[in-house]
Amino acid sequence: MLKDFVKAELPDEEELKSKLKEERARLSASQMKIKEAGLPVMVLFEGWNAAGKGALIGKVIRNIDPRFFKVATMDREPSPEEKRYPFLYRYIKEIPEAGKFRFFDTCWMEEVVDGVLDKKLTEDIYQKRVHSINVIERQLCDNGYLVIKFFFHISKKEQKKRLKNLQSSKDTSWRVDKDDLLQNKHYDRCLEVFEKYLSDTNQSRAPWYIIDATDKKWAELQVLQFLNQGIDIALKNQKMNVPILQNTFPLEKIVKLSEIPLDDKTVSAAEYDAELERLQKELKDLGNKVYRKKIPVIIAYEGWDAAGKGGNIKRITEALDPRDYVVEPIASPEPHEKARHYLWRFWTRLPKTGHITIFDRTWYGRVMVERLEGFCSENDWQRAYNEINEFEKELTDWGAVIIKFWVQIDKDTQLQRFNDRQNTPEKQWKITDEDWRNREKWDQYEGAIDEMIAKTSTTFAPWYVLESVDKKYARIKALKIVIEQIKKALE
Amino acid sequence: MLKDFVKAELPDEEELKSKLKEERARLSASQMKIKEAGLPVMVLFEGWNAAGKGALIGKVIRNIDPRFFKVATMDREPSPEEKRYPFLYRYIKEIPEAGKFRFFDTCWMEEVVDGVLDKKLTEDIYQKRVHSINVIERQLCDNGYLVIKFFFHISKKEQKKRLKNLQSSKDTSWRVDKDDLLQNKHYDRCLEVFEKYLSDTNQSRAPWYIIDATDKKWAELQVLQFLNQGIDIALKNQKMNVPILQNTFPLEKIVKLSEIPLDDKTVSAAEYDAELERLQKELKDLGNKVYRKKIPVIIAYEGWDAAGKGGNIKRITEALDPRDYVVEPIASPEPHEKARHYLWRFWTRLPKTGHITIFDRTWYGRVMVERLEGFCSENDWQRAYNEINEFEKELTDWGAVIIKFWVQIDKDTQLQRFNDRQNTPEKQWKITDEDWRNREKWDQYEGAIDEMIAKTSTTFAPWYVLESVDKKYARIKALKIVIEQIKKALE
Numbered sequence: 016m017l018k019d020f021v022k023a024e025l026p027d028e029e030e031l032k033s034k035l036k037e038e039r040a041r042l043s044a045s046q047m048k049i050k051e052a053g054l055p056v057m058v059l060f061e062g063w064n065a066a067g068k069g070a071l072i073g074k075v076i077r078n079i080d081p082r083f084f085k086v087a088t089m090d091r092e093p094s095p096e097e098k099r100y101p102f103l104y105r106y107i108k109e110i111p112e113a114g115k116f117r118f119f120d121t122c123w124m125e126e127v128v129d130g131v132l133d134k135k136l137t138e139d140i141y142q143k144r145v146h147s148i149n150v151i152e153r154q155l156c157d158n159g160y161l162v163i164k165f166f167f168h169i170s171k172k173e174q175k176k177r178l179k180n181l182q183s184s185k186d187t188s189w190r191v192d193k194d195d196l197l198q199n200k201h202y203d204r205c206l207e208v209f210e211k212y213l214s215d216t217n218q219s220r221a222p223w224y225i226i227d228a229t230d231k232k233w234a235e236l237q238v239l240q241f242l243n244q245g246i247d248i249a250l251k252n253q254k255m256n257v258p259i260l261q262n263t264f265p266l267e268k269i270v271k272l273s274e275i276p277l278d279d280k281t282v283s284a285a286e287y288d289a290e291l292e293r294l295q296k297e298l299k300d301l302g303n304k305v306y307r308k309k310i311p312v313i314i315a316y317e318g319w320d321a322a323g324k325g326g327n328i329k330r331i332t333e334a335l336d337p338r339d340y341v342v343e344p345i346a347s348p349e350p351h352e353k354a355r356h357y358l359w360r361f362w363t364r365l366p367k368t369g370h371i372t373i374f375d376r377t378w379y380g381r382v383m384v385e386r387l388e389g390f391c392s393e394n395d396w397q398r399a400y401n402e403i404n405e406f407e408k409e410l411t412d413w414g415a416v417i418i419k420f421w422v423q424i425d426k427d428t429q430l431q432r433f434n435d436r437q438n439t440p441e442k443q444w445k446i447t448d449e450d451w452r453n454r455e456k457w458d459q460y461e462g463a464i465d466e467m468i469a470k471t472s473t474t475f476a477p478w479y480v481l482e483s484v485d486k487k488y489a490r491i492k493a494l495k496i497v498i499e500q501i502k503k504a505l506e
Numbered sequence: 507m508l509k510d511f512v513k514a515e516l517p518d519e520e521e522l523k524s525k526l527k528e529e530r531a532r533l534s535a536s537q538m539k540i541k542e543a544g545l546p547v548m549v550l551f552e553g554w555n556a557a558g559k560g561a562l563i564g565k566v567i568r569n570i571d572p573r574f575f576k577v578a579t580m581d582r583e584p585s586p587e588e589k590r591y592p593f594l595y596r597y598i599k600e601i602p603e604a605g606k607f608r609f610f611d612t613c614w615m616e617e618v619v620d621g622v623l624d625k626k627l628t629e630d631i632y633q634k635r636v637h638s639i640n641v642i643e644r645q646l647c648d649n650g651y652l653v654i655k656f657f658f659h660i661s662k663k664e665q666k667k668r669l670k671n672l673q674s675s676k677d678t679s680w681r682v683d684k685d686d687l688l689q690n691k692h693y694d695r696c697l698e699v700f701e702k703y704l705s706d707t708n709q710s711r712a713p714w715y716i717i718d719a720t721d722k723k724w725a726e727l728q729v730l731q732f733l734n735q736g737i738d739i740a741l742k743n744q745k746m747n748v749p750i751l752q753n754t755f756p757l758e759k760i761v762k763l764s765e766i767p768l769d770d771k772t773v774s775a776a777e778y779d780a781e782l783e784r785l786q787k788e789l790k791d792l793g794n795k796v797y798r799k800k801i802p803v804i805i806a807y808e809g810w811d812a813a814g815k816g817g818n819i820k821r822i823t824e825a826l827d828p829r830d831y832v833v834e835p836i837a838s839p840e841p842h843e844k845a846r847h848y849l850w851r852f853w854t855r856l857p858k859t860g861h862i863t864i865f866d867r868t869w870y871g872r873v874m875v876e877r878l879e880g881f882c883s884e885n886d887w888q889r890a891y892n893e894i895n896e897f898e899k900e901l902t903d904w905g906a907v908i909i910k911f912w913v914q915i916d917k918d919t920q921l922q923r924f925n926d927r928q929n930t931p932e933k934q935w936k937i938t939d940e941d942w943r944n945r946e947k948w949d950q951y952e953g954a955i956d957e958m959i960a961k962t963s964t965t966f967a968p969w970y971v972l973e974s975v976d977k978k979y980a981r982i983k984a985l986k987i988v989i990e991q992i993k994k995a996l997e
Binding site: 146163214219222223244245248251252255256259260261262263397 | 633637644647705713732735736739742743746747748749751754
């Protein structure tokens with residue numbers, strides 16, 4: 016892309032001026048359209064050092080009200096804290112919300128190409144990174160984001176000239192560092208690595224725009240034109256259904272909820288006490304090992320109302336060091352969460368390495384409550400199975416242990432527990448009208464859950480059903496599975 | 507993808523049998539659904555030699571009525587005739603029509619990986635091929651095709667065993683050739699090249715399925731499951747609007763039709779005669795050179811009714827050797843053309859190298875008559891600008907000269923010519939009710955044409971306007987442009 020890059024023709028001074036004026040006004044006018052349409056706009060600036068990315072971002076934002084944009088300046092190297100999260104984490108944290116612009120002064124490209132140039136990334140890891148980036152960019156587009164990617168291109172000679180100019184003045188010489196000079200020295204090698212990355216990540220929905228950055232005004236015009244064009248197209252594409260993708264993830268065979276025997280899944284009080292003590296002791300040990308070996312652990316709980324999730328979670332956490340785990344209760348999304356990709360609030364709640372996060376309800380809300388209550392479109396939840404599988408694949412590739420529990424009871428048991436809650440003053444806070452309303456939709460939920468388990472029981476993140484008519488049985492089973500999976504990861 | 511390929515677990519004999527039965531019936535049942543929905547299904551079988559692709563195609567088609575499928579068996583090497591067309595040509599010729607299956611016993615992958623292994627393809631050409639394949643697969647999906655890609659995977663040891671078995675019997679030894687043995691000998695090198703290709707072409711809408719082909723029944727089950735799953739999803743996705751892509755092609759600045767002066771574009775009779783003779787002589791010469799240098803030339807005519815396309819074309823063809831050119835008059839598509847990707851009837855009418863094809867009306871019908879008469883959906887024609895630019899880029903990359911003419915007259919001139927046709931008995935066949943109806947929509951057409959010219963005047967295939975109030979002027983201008991463009995290509 017860079018080697019055979021055909022420079023567009025630089026317009027003459029007069030034309031450049033009038034076009035710049037026109038495109039600036041166009042961008043200015045589109046901010047309200049974006050706001051009204053709730054379009055999130057993510058603009059990635061990448062390119063050669065000293066190509067003028069930062070200065071150009073400064074020019075672009077002059078046309079936008081400060082309430083409608085933010086600039087994310089990403090450090091070349093992730094901080095030690097950020098390194099304890101998946102590679103994409105520090106970028107995903109920064110994605111814009113609906114109706115707003117977010118400009119990235121370098122994004123995931125820089126970290127990856129730097130890794131290749133510094134020989135910190137093997138070819139295998141490079142391929143994985145590229146895959147992760149392609150997946151997340153596609154997911155963002157599918158979820159209504161406009162993703163615009165600019166690569167600022169200057170020649171070796173031009174870069175050298177600019178670096179010299181910067182060095183020649185005291186006011187600017189601090190801006191030139193060793194990396195800049197090294198990049199110019201090894202320009203051809205960098206070109207090759209950039210070229211490969213650009214072609215590896217040049218997706219149809221999120222294509223690269225190569226910006227000829229030799230002339231600054233001309234660069235500004237190109238950026239504005241592409242940005243404005245992208246906005247027009249994105250507004251047209253809004254609310255459009257997106258094709259469901261074929262599933263390519265290996266799936267486990269799973270039985271239907273109605274076929275799971277519940278009655279014989281009990282444990283005696285004596286056995287429970289003994290087992291609980293033994294298992295919690297074992298888990299405590301493993302928790303320490305997980306911490307020392309820096310393994311991230313994600314435990315996800317879903318289940319019927321009153322199935323016993325809370326008590327089950329408690330038996331896990333009792334065994335753990337409070338500094339090492341966090342329980343994340345998931346309710347309906349807040350406005351700032353709703354305004355972003357629906358997985359964003361889970362991405363930002365991930366454990367860091369060596370830590371355990373227990374989700375009390377999860378991202379599967381998308382294909383259960385959000386599906387059945389119409390909080391998202393049919394296309395949204397149908398797409399979500401694959402998006403969730405991709406999300407969990409990303410996490411297991413990172414090295415996380417993912418354990419997904421479905422806490423299962425039958426309809427009669429739920430009624431009994433609801434009545435018990437209703438009739439016991441100190442438990443009344445646990446039962447709401449909504450619980451009763453959800454109960455009326457039991458059969459619909461059961462269908463949705465069967466579909467969910469069938470489509471998301473991947474070999475790398477399968478579902479485990481906890482039979483919880485006898486809550487004690489479910490707790491013992493959960494502990495055993497957590498222990499087993501952590502042990503496997505420690506091997 | 508192949509190196510870290512995790513084999514799914516082989517089911518036990520009993521389960522395998524019952525599942526096979528189920529999936530065969532499912533495929534059998536879906537053929538009528540596919541027919542009714544008008545879904546074209548393209549299934550690509552690629553993989554190691556002796557992995558059992560052919561045999562498995564034989565098993566799959568047993569479940570389908572012969573009226574609903576065809577098998578395209580592609581030779582490893584294109585024929586000398588096929589080599590005179592773009593790389594994709596011989597495959598695109600074979601794409602299925604709506605409602606039918608087409609199974610490819612190897613497709614574009616084999617030719618490309620063979621090229622890399624034989625060192626016939628440089629890295630640059632390989633990248634171009636991969637790009638072309640990704641574009642056409644995406645276009646097919648966007649245009650309602652289901653594209654399913656299988657890679658049949660066996661180990662080096664398994665392949666060796668199979669080749670030995672085949673060689674050991676007189677009935678089958680002919681099936682093992684030098685290439686098979688070479689592939690086994692250089693298995694690791696092949697693996698690397700395959701791996702790269704698979705990852706380079708693993709698109710979200712057309713992903714690869716790696717089939718563990720060690721056990722034949724198990725391979726059949728996997729193929730049927732993925733195929734059936736793909737069909738279900740494709741039926742759900744049918745008639746869905748597809749996002750419009752951002753334009754990344756460099757565009758030329760073009761004025762609006764209404765801003766093009768027409769009156770002063772005339773030529774005297776004497777000048778015309780002299781120029782015509784001179785230019786036709788020059789073009790004749792160039793036609794021979796084009797033939798000898800094996801350059802393909804595509805001349806595309808669009809323009810208002812009665813603008814003078816026919817006479818203009820005649821002045822070009824008069825200068826050419828009848829063996830070297832063909833004029834393709836384009837009317838509304840026939841049923842077998844309508845049943846395929848709308849560019850298919852143009853792909854299959856391309857000139858071979860050294861030849862000239864003149865299209866009297868073109869693929870731009872999509873964004874003019876089909877758009878305005880509602881013969882395609884809004885989403886279809888909005889997507890078409892980019893698809894057409896991609897098509898023309900493919901052709902120029904192949905080495906073709908593309909010249910696109912818009913033959914322009916004003917509304918009054920058209921009326922005059924219509925009346926003249928109506929009132930002259932020997933010209934009456936040239937005027938139909940449809941012409942009058944189209945004329946009523948002049949303004950709508952003008953808007954569509956302005957948009958078309960603005961969005962498809964790429965730097966590699968720009969539009970040329972022929973001012974044709976004075977037909978003679980337009981003819982001279984056309985000849986000059988054709989000469990100029992061919993000369994440029996001969997340089």
